[in-house]
Amino acid sequence: MGAERDEIRWGIIGCGNVTELKSGPAFNKVAGSSLLAVMRRDAEKLADYAERHGVPKTYTSADALINDPEIDAIYVATPPGSHREYALKIASANKHCCLEKPMALNFAECEEIATAFEGLDAQLFVAYYRRSLPRFNKVKEWIDSGRIGTVRHINWSYARGPSAADLSPEYDWRTDPAVSGGGHFVDLACHGLDLFMHLAGDISEAKGIAVNQQNLYDAEDAVSACWVFDGGATGAGFWNFGASDYCDEVVVYGAKGNIRFSVFANQPLVLEAGEDCAITEIPHPENIQFFHIENMVKHLNGVGQHPVAGAEGGKASRVMDQILAGFR
Template sequence: MTRKPDQINWGIIGCGNVTEVKSGPAFNKVDGSSLIAVMRRNREKLLDYATRHSVPKTYESAEALIHDPDVDAIYVATPPGSHREYALKVAAANKHCCLEKPMALNFAECQDIIAAFEKTDAQLFVAYYRRSLPRFNKVKAWLDAGKIGTVRHINWHFSRPPSRADLSSAYDWRTDPQVAGGGHFVDLACHGLDLFMYLLGDITEARGIARNQQNLYDAEDAVSACWAFGSGAMGSGFWNFGARESVDEVVIHGSEGAIRFSVFDQQPLILDATAGSEMVEIDHPENIQYFHIENMIQHLKGGRRHPSLGTDACRVSWVMDRILAGSL
């Protein structure tokens, strides 16, 4: 096939719901990037996806896509239980890789993946795309400018009612620990914990308590945790997936003020500081992974460092392992 100069050609393993709007279309919107191949075992769904998204090549075998000579980089958009398997195959082919989050089932699997890529010339990214979003980079700018003084504590309250899938008897991989590494906590909280480390530095200590309060599935549905950053700042959070109301609120407390925002909801960013207050609204792009993908292309072309490399994402899995250790 004809290749544009300096173009990175992508293939997707697992073209499911997460790739429909969040990521898939952005691979063709970002300059220097093109989505040329997709893989899915269900042939009917595979061809439907390729037709709707104008993808020229289709595969029912992950190995065949990985070894396509026209594919430079592979986005693994499958559940976490298969990330290690596919990542090791991508590394063996010496091709760039982006893994969906969380990076793998646990910290040990993440270490295996990193070790494999360290033996190659290929780059390893993880789709913690909030690090690339203008919304959260505004929060980082406030922090870097010392708008709230020295950061003392961050707290995240996240709760929601059980979903229809939770209440039904139908299988949901997101609440199968063997496939997802845990339940909704692992699926969702990883985004916030990763973001907090982007904003405030590495978490160096973490502990928690997790329970299955509703017994709707095998995984935890209620988690409380506390942690410490290398900077000396502290953190705490609780996540409950059986509450009456939906709440998503983060508060960063500093010596000279506070910052409030939501991890998932597009609520205003609020700065309340001794030196003055500010409220900012920044919408997400149509394809929420657009800036994440743009940063990958820039990284691969020798430009700016991508904010979510495998070594960054591995830390999140370590934190979640610590929080869930021995709790269920």
């Protein structure tokens, strides 16, 4: 592709709900970035999205958007089942690519995608945006500075009741394993598992038990797992999508203290290490992918390093494959 432009011109494939507030507007808010085109098969919804967000170009064909010579980078915001197809086409066009999470249906597809980008000028990213959020950068700063000592264990407890979509007879791709790769566990837990590897190093081995307790859909709705990090720290978690009460709490246990936080909620970050205590509130930005997009633009312009580039984005999928091996 030659030298990178000062402004990265983006196209989006799949302008659904995730792009309305979480990501879409941020492509125009980040310095050196602009949203040039969007693609959606439904022409009426496509035109409405483009008008509301001020996007100059629209396509009902993904291939046409990918091959638009004015587009430098493409954000794939479709369900995971189509990520491999689009990513391989984007790699063939030698254009930068950002895939929504999880990176693909399974780790084998992630490896195929990463291999396709090896040796290209084009860069590959995955939207594990929590690695770029200031609130989790603060947690990493606390850990890396030794305030809780060596990390010994990370525990995540997550529970919630069934959603309206779970209880509806209408089709929901999020709980169709052929399209999403699994159920809500795959959709949500990948965020935390990726974040934990950012905080404590790669997970070398994971095991899990998954069941379907409610029989509302074909995918798992209750999962328990344990894992070990390369450095020897351990981890465990449970995720239940049929519980009466909401819970989202992570505890990082260290040799000298611990840190508590929530993966999804705007809860305070709490550090407790003897007399060294801190409670910090760092809210999510209006567009939660803003800092992730900013880091991609910096990476592409050679002034920074995105934390989830290349094969890094497939590591959470490898862990989830191990956890769900028995259920699948």
